[in-house]
Amino acid sequence: MNIDLIHIIYLFASVTFILGLKMLSNPKTARKGNLIAALGMTLAIVATIVLKEKEVSPVIYYLIFGAIALGTVVGWLTAKKVQMTKMPELVSLFNGMGGACAALIGLIEFPKVAAHHPEKLGIVLAGMIIGSISFSGSMIAWAKLNGTLRNAIRLPKYNILNTIILIGMVAYAVFIVAAGAYASMHLYLLFTIAIVYGVLFVIPIGGADMPVVISLLNSFTGLAAAFGGFLYDNQVMLTGGILVGSAGTLLTLVMCKAMNRPLFSVIFGAFGETAVASGGGESQGSVREVSASDLAVQMNYSSKVIIVPGYGLAVAQAQHVVKELETLLEERGVEVVYAIHPVAGRMPGHMNVLLAESNVDYDKLKEMEDVNPEFAQTDVVLVIGANDVVNPAAKTDPSSPIFGMPILEVESAKSVVVNKRSMNAGYAGIQNELFFRDKTSMLFGDAKKVLGELVNELKNLD
Amino acid sequence: MNIDLIHIIYLFASVTFILGLKMLSNPKTARKGNLIAALGMTLAIVATIVLKEKEVSPVIYYLIFGAIALGTVVGWLTAKKVQMTKMPELVSLFNGMGGACAALIGLIEFPKVAAHHPEKLGIVLAGMIIGSISFSGSMIAWAKLNGTLRNAIRLPKYNILNTIILIGMVAYAVFIVAAGAYASMHLYLLFTIAIVYGVLFVIPIGGADMPVVISLLNSFTGLAAAFGGFLYDNQVMLTGGILVGSAGTLLTLVMCKAMNRPLFSVIFGAFGETAVASGGGESQGSVREVSASDLAVQMNYSSKVIIVPGYGLAVAQAQHVVKELETLLEERGVEVVYAIHPVAGRMPGHMNVLLAESNVDYDKLKEMEDVNPEFAQTDVVLVIGANDVVNPAAKTDPSSPIFGMPILEVESAKSVVVNKRSMNAGYAGIQNELFFRDKTSMLFGDAKKVLGELVNELKNLD
Amino acid sequence: MKLAVLKETDAGETRVAIVPKSISKLKGLGFEVIVQSDAGKNAAFADDEYTKAGASIASSAAEAMSGADLIIKVNPPTKEEVGHLKKGQIWMSQLFHRLNEELLGDLKNAGVSAFSLDAMPRISRAQSMDVLSSQSNLSGYKSVITGADHLGKIFPMLMTAAGTVTPAKVLIFGVGVAGLQAIATAKRLGAIVQATDVRPECKEQTESLGAKFITVEDDGVKTEGGYAKEVTAEYLAKQKEAVNKSLAQADLVITTALVQGAKAPILISKEQIELMKNGSVIIDMAVAKGGNTALSKPDEVVHHNGVKIVGVSNFPAQIPTNSSELLSRNIDTFLGHLISDGKFNWDMEDEITTGTLVVNNQTATA
Amino acid sequence: MKLAVLKETDAGETRVAIVPKSISKLKGLGFEVIVQSDAGKNAAFADDEYTKAGASIASSAAEAMSGADLIIKVNPPTKEEVGHLKKGQIWMSQLFHRLNEELLGDLKNAGVSAFSLDAMPRISRAQSMDVLSSQSNLSGYKSVITGADHLGKIFPMLMTAAGTVTPAKVLIFGVGVAGLQAIATAKRLGAIVQATDVRPECKEQTESLGAKFITVEDDGVKTEGGYAKEVTAEYLAKQKEAVNKSLAQADLVITTALVQGAKAPILISKEQIELMKNGSVIIDMAVAKGGNTALSKPDEVVHHNGVKIVGVSNFPAQIPTNSSELLSRNIDTFLGHLISDGKFNWDMEDEITTGTLVVNNQTATA
Amino acid sequence: MNELIEYFTTNKDIVFIVILMVFVGVEVIGNVPAVLHTPLMSGANAIHGVVIIGAILVMLDSEPDNYLALSLGFLAVFLGTLNVVGGFVVTDRMLEMFKKKK
Amino acid sequence: MNELIEYFTTNKDIVFIVILMVFVGVEVIGNVPAVLHTPLMSGANAIHGVVIIGAILVMLDSEPDNYLALSLGFLAVFLGTLNVVGGFVVTDRMLEMFKKKK
Numbered sequence A, B: 001m002n003i004d005l006i007h008i009i010y011l012f013a014s015v016t017f018i019l020g021l022k023m024l025s026n027p028k029t030a031r032k033g034n035l036i037a038a039l040g041m042t043l044a045i046v047a048t049i050v051l052k053e054k055e056v057s058p059v060i061y062y063l064i065f066g067a068i069a070l071g072t073v074v075g076w077l078t079a080k081k082v083q084m085t086k087m088p089e090l091v092s093l094f095n096g097m098g099g100a101c102a103a104l105i106g107l108i109e110f111p112k113v114a115a116h117h118p119e120k121l122g123i124v125l126a127g128m129i130i131g132s133i134s135f136s137g138s139m140i141a142w143a144k145l146n147g148t149l150r151n152a153i154r155l156p157k158y159n160i161l162n163t164i165i166l167i168g169m170v171a172y173a174v175f176i177v178a179a180g181a182y183a184s185m186h187l188y189l190l191f192t193i194a195i196v197y198g199v200l201f202v203i204p205i206g207g208a209d210m211p212v213v214i215s216l217l218n219s220f221t222g223l224a225a226a227f228g229g230f231l232y233d234n235q236v237m238l239t240g241g242i243l244v245g246s247a248g249t250l251l252t253l254v255m256c257k258a259m260n261r262p263l264f265s266v267i268f269g270a271f272g273e274t275a276v277a278s279g280g281g282e283s284q285g286s287v288r289e290v291s292a293s294d295l296a297v298q299m300n301y302s303s304k305v306i307i308v309p310g311y312g313l314a315v316a317q318a319q320h321v322v323k324e325l326e327t328l329l330e331e332r333g334v335e336v337v338y339a340i341h342p343v344a345g346r347m348p349g350h351m352n353v354l355l356a357e358s359n360v361d362y363d364k365l366k367e368m369e370d371v372n373p374e375f376a377q378t379d380v381v382l383v384i385g386a387n388d389v390v391n392p393a394a395k396t397d398p399s400s401p402i403f404g405m406p407i408l409e410v411e412s413a414k415s416v417v418v419n420k421r422s423m424n425a426g427y428a429g430i431q432n433e434l435f436f437r438d439k440t441s442m443l444f445g446d447a448k449k450v451l452g453e454l455v456n457e458l459k460n461l462d
Numbered sequence C, D: 001m002k003l004a005v006l007k008e009t010d011a012g013e014t015r016v017a018i019v020p021k022s023i024s025k026l027k028g029l030g031f032e033v034i035v036q037s038d039a040g041k042n043a044a045f046a047d048d049e050y051t052k053a054g055a056s057i058a059s060s061a062a063e064a065m066s067g068a069d070l071i072i073k074v075n076p077p078t079k080e081e082v083g084h085l086k087k088g089q090i091w092m093s094q095l096f097h098r099l100n101e102e103l104l105g106d107l108k109n110a111g112v113s114a115f116s117l118d119a120m121p122r123i124s125r126a127q128s129m130d131v132l133s134s135q136s137n138l139s140g141y142k143s144v145i146t147g148a149d150h151l152g153k154i155f156p157m158l159m160t161a162a163g164t165v166t167p168a169k170v171l172i173f174g175v176g177v178a179g180l181q182a183i184a185t186a187k188r189l190g191a192i193v194q195a196t197d198v199r200p201e202c203k204e205q206t207e208s209l210g211a212k213f214i215t216v217e218d219d220g221v222k223t224e225g226g227y228a229k230e231v232t233a234e235y236l237a238k239q240k241e242a243v244n245k246s247l248a249q250a251d252l253v254i255t256t257a258l259v260q261g262a263k264a265p266i267l268i269s270k271e272q273i274e275l276m277k278n279g280s281v282i283i284d285m286a287v288a289k290g291g292n293t294a295l296s297k298p299d300e301v302v303h304h305n306g307v308k309i310v311g312v313s314n315f316p317a318q319i320p321t322n323s324s325e326l327l328s329r330n331i332d333t334f335l336g337h338l339i340s341d342g343k344f345n346w347d348m349e350d351e352i353t354t355g356t357l358v359v360n361n362q363t364a365t366a
Numbered sequence E, F: 001m002n003e004l005i006e007y008f009t010t011n012k013d014i015v016f017i018v019i020l021m022v023f024v025g026v027e028v029i030g031n032v033p034a035v036l037h038t039p040l041m042s043g044a045n046a047i048h049g050v051v052i053i054g055a056i057l058v059m060l061d062s063e064p065d066n067y068l069a070l071s072l073g074f075l076a077v078f079l080g081t082l083n084v085v086g087g088f089v090v091t092d093r094m095l096e097m098f099k100k101k102k
C-alpha cells in the first residue's frame, strides 16, 4: 500500500515539475510555478522518508532529519540574505551542491552495487562522474563570479588537453565496468579525475560566459539525477532529472543565441569577454547591454517611463513605432511622457515635428526644466538616439565643447536604457560617460528596428 | 529479435507523430510534418505485418494486403479528387472510418477477450463504444456538411434525453463487465445504443458548429485507438491515440475560442448558426467570417494585396497601423497598393490626408480607373472600413441611391476581406451585397484593433 | 457642335471654366472648342497650351460666342454677354439662380437654355459634377493658409533653445466640405483644432480627422439634400455658450457655415469678438453670403479690438490652377452625362438634368 | 540698473526686443524696465501688458533712453537714436557689424559699449541666446506659408470625385536652420520635398525629416563655426546640373543659402528660372543679403516668364508675436549670462562676451 | 480504492506515458494559427488511423477459418486504411496553399 | 547490438518516458523571454535537487553501523537539501520583481 501510494506521489511530483517549469517560462506565472515545483518536491521528499517499507533504525531517521534541517536553515538563510547582484553565483553554488550529492551517492553505492547488481555499475559510475564534474565546475564558476578567480586561466593547448582527459576518463570507467575492477582505489581515482576535469573545463572560460556555463552544468546535474533514477528505478528522480537535463540544454542554447555566441565557441573558442565596437574616443570601461525582451518586461512592470528622443529617432524615422510603444505601455498602466531637450535633433523643434506626425499628444511633451525633477520618480528612462543632450560632461567637464549646456538629468532615474546603433559620438563628437554608468544599459541597433522588437515583446507579454 | 525491433519502430513512429503534429501547427513546416507522420505510420503498419512472430496463414496475408490495397486506392482517389470546399466533409468521413475500425475491433475481440482475459473486457467495451459513437456521429456531421441533412433536428428535451442515454449506456457496459454477461446479444445491443447515441449527439447541432464537432469526434477516435493500445499492450496505438485525444481536445477548445462559442453551448446550447447583428436592411443570407490569424497567413502567401480604405479607417484612426501592415507585407515580398475611391471618406481627399500622415508613399495610391483592372491579378483585397464605394448595387440596382456611381470592382480579385465593426450600412444607408458573396469574408471589429491583431499575427509567422 | 469658353470678367476672379487637359475629352464628345484669348492666363494656362490641346482662340467674348452652341463660364454672364447671346444657344455657369431672379428673366428672354452648375443635386452619382463641393474643398485648404499668413504666430508646437512656442489653437465653425478640409490642413500644420456644427454626424467626421468636436447640447438639425437647415435662436444661444471658452483661447477662427437658400447665420457676435485674444484672426468663408460674424466685410480685413476679421469671398480664385482643373473636370463630366452620340440628350426624368437646367427654352426636345 | 526697450523704426519691422513675459526675469536680474510706448503693439503686446508685468512706459525713444544703463532694440540704431546715446551706456541689438563699419564708428565715438546679437558664436551653450537661429527657424516655417499663399496650387495630393490633385513639388536650397524648418513644414502640408546644400551632413538631416536630398557630386564644403564657406564656380556648375531636373518640375522653390560674411551665392540663374513651370513660385529668403536668384528683389514680387520670384527680407516680422517671444527669451538668457549679482560681469575670457561685444568703451572693466 | 492504487503501481509506466503524452499533445499544438485548425485536425485524424494496427493484429491472430472474424477484420483493415491514407492525402492537399510562396 | 535492442525492449517504457520527457522539457520552455533565463535556470537547478531522494534512499538502506556510508549519506542529504531549499528560495527572490505590478 505504502509503496503503491509513493508512486502516485512521485507521479504527482513529476507533474508539478513539468508545470512548474512551464510556468517559470512566463513572467506572469513564474513565481507560482516555482512554488508549485517546490510543493511537489517537498511531497516527494516527505513521501520517500515516511512511506519506506522496511523498518529503519531511528538513528538513521535522526540523521536524515538533522541533515535536512541543517540544509534547510543554511540554504534558506543564504538565499534570503544574498544581495540581488550576487544571485547568479549562488545559483552556481547550489548547483554544485546538487552535483556533489549525486557524486556522493555514486561513491557510497559503488561497492554495494558492485556486490549485488553489477549490471547497474555503469549507471552508478555515470552518475558519479557527471555529478563530480558538475560539482567542481560549479565551484570554479562560483569563484569566478564572486571575483575570487578573476581571469580566465588557460593552460597551453587546453582544448586538446581537456579532450584527452575526457576520453581517458570515459575509457577508464568502461574499463572498470568491463574488467570488474571493483577496488575502491579505482573508484576514488576516477572520482578525482572527474573533479579535475570539471575544473579544467570551466577555468578557461571568460566571466561574461559564466551564465551559459552554469546553465550547462545545471543540465549536467539534471542528468546525474536521472542516472540516480535509473539506479533506484525511481521515477521522480528519473523524470525530474531528464526534465532539467533537456530543458537546461535548450536553455543553454537559447542563452547562447541571446548573447550571439555559439555554444561551441563558449566552450572551445573561449575568446573571453564580448567586445563592443567603440568609436569617437577612448573607451571608458565596458558597457552593459540589455535585450529588447528584458527591457519589455522591465517596462511592463514599471509605473513611470520617460522617453528621451534625439536625432537618432529622426534618422531612423521611428516616430510611429515610438508612439505605438507609448500606447502599449499606457494600456498596461504605465505612465509615459517624453522629455524634449531644447536642442534635440538638428533643428529647433525637430522632435515636435516628428512626434506630431505620429499624433503624440502635446500634453505628453515635457520641457527640460519641467521634466528634470521628474526623473527621480521614474523607473525607466528610454533614451532613443539621443546623445549630447544627456551627456553629463556638459555639467562636469569644463573642457568639453558642450560644457555649460543644460542637459536632461536622466541619471536620477532608477534605470536608464540608451538605444543607439554603436558607441559612436553625436553632433558634438564627444564620448558620453553616461553609457558607462552602473545604472545605464545599452540597447544597440537602429531605433526603428529595435523599438519594433520591443513593441513585439511587449505584445507577447500578455 | 523481431519482436524487439518492432518496439523500436513503434517508438520511432510515436516520435514521428509528435513531431508531425508539432510541425503541423506552423504554416512553414505543416506540410513536411504531415509527411513525416505519414512515414512513421507506414513504417509502423509494415512492421506490424512483417515482424509478426508466429506463423500466419497466407490467406490472411492476402486478405490484409487486399484490404490495405483497396483502402489505399479508394482513400487516395477520394482525397485527391474532392473539391477544396468539400474537404471538411471528407475529414469527417475518414474520421468515421477510423471510428468504425475501432468499433469492429471491439466487436471481434469481445468474445476472445471474454474467454481469455476478462480483466480487459472494460477496455474492449470502452474502445468499441467510443469508436461507434465517433463513427455514427461523424456520418451525421458528414451528411450535414454535404447538405444531405440540412437542418438541426431537435427532439423535444433532447439534452435530457441524450444524457439519459449516455448514462444508461455506461451503466449497461459496467453491468456487462461486472455481471460477466458475455452473450453476444448484449454486445450487439450495446453497439446499437452507441450508434444511436452518436446520431443523437450530433444531430441537434447546427451546421456552423460542425468543424468543432468533427474535431471533438476526432479526439474521440483518438481515445478509441488508445484503448486499442491498452488492449494489445501496443505502444504506438496507445501513444498515437492519446496524442490525438489530447491534441484534439485542445484543438476543439481553441476552435471554440476562435469562434467565440463556448464548447458547452456548442454541445448543449445548440442555438445553431452564429448570428451576426444585421442592420440597415434585410439580411441577404449569411456571411463568412475570417480570423485575423487566417488572414495573416493568407496575405503572407499572396503575391499581391490591394487595400481599399474607407471612412471607417478614418473613424478608427488606423492610418498608422495600416502603414505598418503595408511595410510588413512588403518585407515578405508581397506587393501592396492602395485603391482610393474618389469619394471614400467624408471629404474629398480624406484618405490622402490620413495616409499622408502615416507616410504612405504617394506612388502606392492608385486612382479608381487605374486600379480597377488590377483587381483581377490580386490575391487578396482588404477593404478597411469602406462600404458604399465597393457596393455592387451601384452598378446593378437602379433603385439604389448610389446607382450610377462608379465603384471599386473588388470582386474580380481572388478573395475579398472586408473589415468593419458590424453589418451596419455606410453613408448611403444601404445593405451591401458584396458582404454575402462567396469570395468575401468579413473581419469584424474596430479597424485599428483588428489590424493590430493582423500585424501581430504576421510578425509571429516567421 | 461648337463650345465657347469665356474669360472671366468678375474682379478678382482668376479661374477658367475649362483647362487644356479637358479639351480632348470635349472633342471626344463631339465639340469644337473655342477659347477666348487669355481666358486661362491667371490660372497659369497659356493660350498656346489650349491650341496645342486642339482648341482655337477667339480674341473677344463676342467672337467666341458667335456661332457657339454651348457657352461656358465660371461665373454668371454680364449684361454685355447676355446681349451677345442668340436664341437656341445653351449657357452653362454658376448662376446662383435663387438669388438672381433678374438674370434668369434675361436669359429666358434671350431664348437660350441655361444650366446652373451650382444647382447640382447632392446625390452620389452627381458627386463628380458638383462644383460647390470641389471648390469648397480647395477653399477649406486655402482658408487655413490665409489664416496662417495673417497670424502673428506659427501653428506647430516647437520646443527650442529659445523657449517653447505653444501650438496655435484653431476653431472651425461648420464641418461641411470646406470645414473638414480646413480641419485636416490645420491639423497637418500642427495646430490644436476644434470644430462645431449643427449636424450631429459631424462629430464623428471631425474626430476621424483627429480633431475635437464641440457638441452643442440640442437635438441637432436634420439636413435636407446634404444641406443644413436654418437653426433656432435657442440653438444659437446654446452654441455661443458652448464655444465661448474655445473662442477666447483661439488664435485662428475659420467660419464656413452656410444654409442653403438663406443668408449665412451669424455665429460670432461683436461681443464674442471682444472676448477674443489680442492678435487673433478670424477667416470668414461665408462672407459672400452675408458672413458668419457680425463684423466681417467681403474682401476686407476689419480690425476690431486687436482681432483681424478677414472676409474672403472667393477663395478658389486664390488657387486658380487647381480650382480650374477641378471645375473643368466637373464640367466635362457633366457634359459627358448630358451628351450622347454627339448630341444633347435632355433626359427630363433625370434629377441631374432637371435640377441644373434652370432656364429651358429647348421647346424642340424636352 | 535701468533697461530701455525701444520701439522699432525700420519700415515693415513689427517685432519688439522684449515681451512682457521677460520682464519679471529682467527684474530678477536687477533691472528696472522702461518700454517705449507702442513698442509691442504690432506684435500684439499692448502697453498695459507691459505695465502689468512691472515695466514703465516712456512716450518717446529719447525719454526711454535718458538715464538708461542698457538700451535694447531688435535692429541697429538710427542716426537719431545714436544721437540720444550717452557715454557709458550699453547698446544691444542686431548690428551686422561686419557690414556696418560706419555705425560702429559712430557708436565708438558716442562712448558707448555695444553688443551685437547676431554675432553670437555658434557653440552649444550659446544656442539659447542665438537670435539668428531662433529667427531663422520661424522664417523657415513662414517661407512655406508665404509660398503656399502665392502658389496657384495646393500642397497635398487629393484624390477626389473631380479628379486627382497632384501634390506640389517643393525644392529647397540650403538646409540650415531655416531650410530644415521649411522642409518640415512643406512635408507636413503634404508636398513632395527635395533639398540641396553644400554641406554633406545635410543629407542625413534632410532624410531625417522624410525628404529627399539632391547630392552634388563634389567634396562638399567644410564649415567654419557652423557656417558654410563660399564655394567654387565649379561646384556651382555641378549644382546646376544636379538640380535642373527638379527645378523644372518644382512648383515652389525656397532658397535659404547664406555664407557668413559674404554676399549670398546666386544659385538660380535667369536661364534656370526660364526652365521653370508656368505658375511656379520662388521664395528667396536670402534676398536681404543679395538674393539666391539672379532676379530677386527685396520685398518685391518679380514676375518672369510665368514664374513669381518673391523676395522677403524680413520673414520674422511677419510672425511678430512668436518671433518677438523667442528674441526676448534669447536676450534675457544672454543678459542672465552677462550679469551676476545685479552687475555687468565682463568676462573677457568668455567666448560669448568677446564674440558679441563689438564696441567696448568699458575701460573701467575689460 | 486499493485495487486502483495497485493497478496504478503495476502500470505506473503506462500511466506515466499517458500523462506525458497528454502534456506533449497539448504543448505541441500550443499556438496554432486558426488557418491551420482544419489541416491540423485532419492530420490528427490521419494519425488516429493507427487503430488499423489493431485491426491487423486481429486478423493476424484469427484462425483462417473464422470467417466472421476475418470478414469483419477485412472490413476493419479497409476502413482503417481509408482513414490513414485518405487522412494524410487530404491533409497534404489542404496544405498545398502553403507551398506556393516564392 | 542485439543486447542493446533487448535492453531496449525490457525497458521500453522507461525509454519512452525519457524520450517524452525530453520533448516536454524542450516544449515547456519554448518561448522563454530573456529576462527569465536566470530565474528559469535557477528553478531548474532547484528541481534537479530531486537527487536528494537518492541520498535519502542511500541512508535508509544503510546499516546503522556503517559509519562511512552514514556520514557520506548525511553529507549528501545536507548538500541535496541546500540545493533544493536554496534553489527554490533564491528563485523566488529573483521573481519578486514580477509581483510588484498593481
Ligand SMILES: NC(=O)c1ccc[n+]([C@@H]2O[C@H](COP(=O)([O-])OP(=O)(O)OC[C@H]3O[C@@H](n4cnc5c(N)ncnc54)[C@H](OP(=O)(O)O)[C@@H]3O)[C@@H](O)[C@H]2O)c1
Residues within 6 Å of the ligand: A309, A310, A311, A312, A313, A315, A316, A342, A343, A344, A345, A346, A347, A348, A349, A350, A384, A385, A386, A387, A388, A389, A390, A419, A420, A421, A422, A423, A424, A425, A426, A427, A428, A445, A446, A447, A448, D124
Ligand atoms: N536642435 C537644434 O536646433 C540643433 C541644431 C544644430 C545642432 N544641434 C546639436 O545636435 C545635438 C542634438 O543632440 P541629440 O542628443 O539629439 O543628438 P546627437 O547627440 O547627435 O546624438 C544622436 C545619436 O543618435 C544615434 N543614432 C543615429 N542614427 C540612429 C538610428 N538610426 N537609430 C538609433 N540611434 C541612432 C547616434 O549614435 P549611433 O551612431 O551610435 O547610432 C548619435 O549618437 C546637440 O549637440 C545639439 O547641440 C542641435
Ligand SMILES: NC(=O)c1ccc[n+]([C@@H]2O[C@H](COP(=O)([O-])OP(=O)(O)OC[C@H]3O[C@@H](n4cnc5c(N)ncnc54)[C@H](OP(=O)(O)O)[C@@H]3O)[C@@H](O)[C@H]2O)c1
Residues within 6 Å of the ligand: B309, B310, B311, B312, B313, B315, B316, B342, B343, B344, B345, B346, B347, B348, B349, B350, B384, B385, B386, B387, B388, B389, B390, B419, B420, B421, B422, B423, B424, B425, B426, B427, B428, B445, B446, B447, B448, C124, C127
Ligand atoms: N468623400 C467625400 O467627399 C464624401 C462626402 C460626403 C459623403 N460621402 C459619401 O461617403 C461614402 C464613403 O464611402 P466609404 O466606403 O468610404 O464609407 P461608408 O460607405 O460610409 O462606409 C464606412 C464603413 O466603415 C465602417 N466603420 C466605421 N467605423 C469603423 C471602425 N472604427 N472600424 C472599422 N470599420 C468602421 C462602417 O461599418 P460598421 O459601422 O459596421 O463598422 C461603415 O459601413 C460614400 O457614400 C460617399 O458618397 C463622401
Ligand SMILES: NC(=O)c1ccc[n+]([C@@H]2O[C@H](COP(=O)([O-])OP(=O)(O)OC[C@H]3O[C@@H](n4cnc5c(N)ncnc54)[C@H](O)[C@@H]3O)[C@@H](O)[C@H]2O)c1
Residues within 6 Å of the ligand: B346, C121, C122, C123, C124, C126, C127, C130, C132, C133, C136, C173, C174, C175, C176, C177, C178, C179, C196, C197, C198, C199, C225, C226, C227, C228, C229, C231, C256, C257, C258, C259, C260, C265, C267
Ligand atoms: N453628393 C454628395 O453626396 C455630397 C456632395 C457635397 C457635400 N455633401 C455633404 O453635404 C454636407 C454639407 O456640405 P457643404 O460643405 O456643402 O455644406 P455648406 O457649405 O452648405 O455648409 C457648411 C457647414 O455649415 C454648417 N452649418 C450651417 N449652419 C450652422 C450653424 N448655425 N452653426 C454651425 N454650423 C452650421 C452646415 O451644417 C455645414 O456642415 C456635408 O455633409 C457633405 O459631406 C454631399
Ligand SMILES: NC(=O)c1ccc[n+]([C@@H]2O[C@H](COP(=O)([O-])OP(=O)(O)OC[C@H]3O[C@@H](n4cnc5c(N)ncnc54)[C@H](O)[C@@H]3O)[C@@H](O)[C@H]2O)c1
Residues within 6 Å of the ligand: A346, D121, D122, D123, D124, D126, D127, D130, D132, D133, D136, D173, D174, D175, D176, D177, D178, D179, D196, D197, D198, D199, D225, D226, D227, D228, D229, D231, D256, D257, D258, D259, D260, D265, D267
Ligand atoms: N549653436 C549651434 O550649435 C548652432 C546654432 C545655429 C545653427 N547651427 C548650425 O549651423 C549650421 C548653419 O545654419 P544656418 O541656418 O545658420 O546657416 P546659414 O543661414 O548661414 O545658411 C543656410 C544654409 O545655406 C547653405 N549654403 C551656403 N552656400 C550654399 C550653396 N552654394 N549651395 C547650397 N547651399 C548653400 C549652408 O550650408 C546652410 O546650410 C547648421 O548646421 C546649424 O545646425 C548651430
